[in-house]
Amino acid sequence: MGGVRRPIAVADGRFRLLASGSLLAALSILFPPAAAPSAADDTPVRGSAYMGIGVLAHDGVDGSPAGTRAVQTEGVDVSSHQGDVAWQSLWDSGVKWAYVKATEGTSYINPKYSQQYNGSYDVGMVRGAYHFGTPDTSGGGAQADWFVDHGGAWSADGRTLPGVLDIEWNPYGSACYGKTPAQMVSWIRDFVDRYRARTGRHAVIYTSTSWWKQCTGDADGFGAANPLWIARYAATPGALPAGWSRYTMWQYTSTGPIVGDHDRFDGTLDQLAALARG
Numbered sequence: 001m002g003g004v005r006r007p008i009a010v011a012d013g014r015f016r017l018l019a020s021g022s023l024l025a026a027l028s029i030l031f032p033p034a035a036a037p038s039a040a041d042d043t044p045v046r047g048s049a050y051m052g053i054g055v056l057a058h059d060g061v062d063g064s065p066a067g068t069r070a071v072q073t074e075g076v077d078v079s080s081h082q083g084d085v086a087w088q089s090l091w092d093s094g095v096k097w098a099y100v101k102a103t104e105g106t107s108y109i110n111p112k113y114s115q116q117y118n119g120s121y122d123v124g125m126v127r128g129a130y131h132f133g134t135p136d137t138s139g140g141g142a143q144a145d146w147f148v149d150h151g152g153a154w155s156a157d158g159r160t161l162p163g164v165l166d167i168e169w170n171p172y173g174s175a176c177y178g179k180t181p182a183q184m185v186s187w188i189r190d191f192v193d194r195y196r197a198r199t200g201r202h203a204v205i206y207t208s209t210s211w212w213k214q215c216t217g218d219a220d221g222f223g224a225a226n227p228l229w230i231a232r233y234a235a236t237p238g239a240l241p242a243g244w245s246r247y248t249m250w251q252y253t254s255t256g257p258i259v260g261d262h263d264r265f266d267g268t269l270d271q272l273a274a275l276a277r278g
Contacts (some may be wrong), residue, residue, distance in 0.1 A: 059232060
């Protein structure tokens with residue numbers, strides 16, 4: 001009798017497996033598994049943004065400046081992604097000023113700030129600090145406070161440039177950080193007003209014309225007080241945002257020698273020193 005029961009048990013087991021498999025298949029159709037995270041998501045980590053991060057993608061490259069104008073002074077801008085900067089090599093190549101990323105939002109501080117900020121000063125450069133603004137994370141005034149408290153303060157030593165608000169394409173999401181033009185203008189105003197109250201200086205505004213038009217509605221209310229640092233990788237700076245008739249600084253390339261991001265101050269070294277003194 002045992003020889004009869006064994007095939008029946010096996011058949012019964014196969015039936016149970018088939019039934020179970022059919023049920024799982026049906027359930028997988030009704031309730032498909034959640035999709036795995038896409039490997040193509042290349043959104044950078046918060047804090048890793050740098051001056052000009054979106055310029056290439058949105059505005060491209062249209063040539064490079066012809067020669068070096070005698071009335072312009074060469075500079076660079078750096079952040080943590082450049083690591084330890086070869087400041088002596090930059091100085092020897094003719095670079096006379098530098099801006100260093102100090103902060104972003106209200107939580108990030110550049111871990112390379114000391115080497116970069118003090119290193120540029122030690123070789124003789126006029127230098128300053130910049131803040132990468134993220135209007136989707138906190139208010140403009142709060143971010144100005146964070147900036148001033150963590151490297152963005154100004155001192156009247158003749159070698160420290162006024163702080164910069166880097167306001168540009170959002171590398172972490174929607175281009176305008178989810179703000180309407182009116183909201184963006186209000187956020188920028190809160191930042192520059194708080195910076196002025198804390199330091200006595202008007203902050204420089206770094207931006208690109210295309211972003212400014214899209215995200216502020218081409219607001220014209222900042223040019224009277226805040227110097228403009230324009231971003232455009234081309235033979236000329238091109239049309240400027242509303243409110244400014246001239247630029248103070250121009251980031252003209254992200255592929256310059258030694259550090260990549262090179263800039264020009266629209267004036268002589270003496271005029272640059274005058275800007276530092278206030």
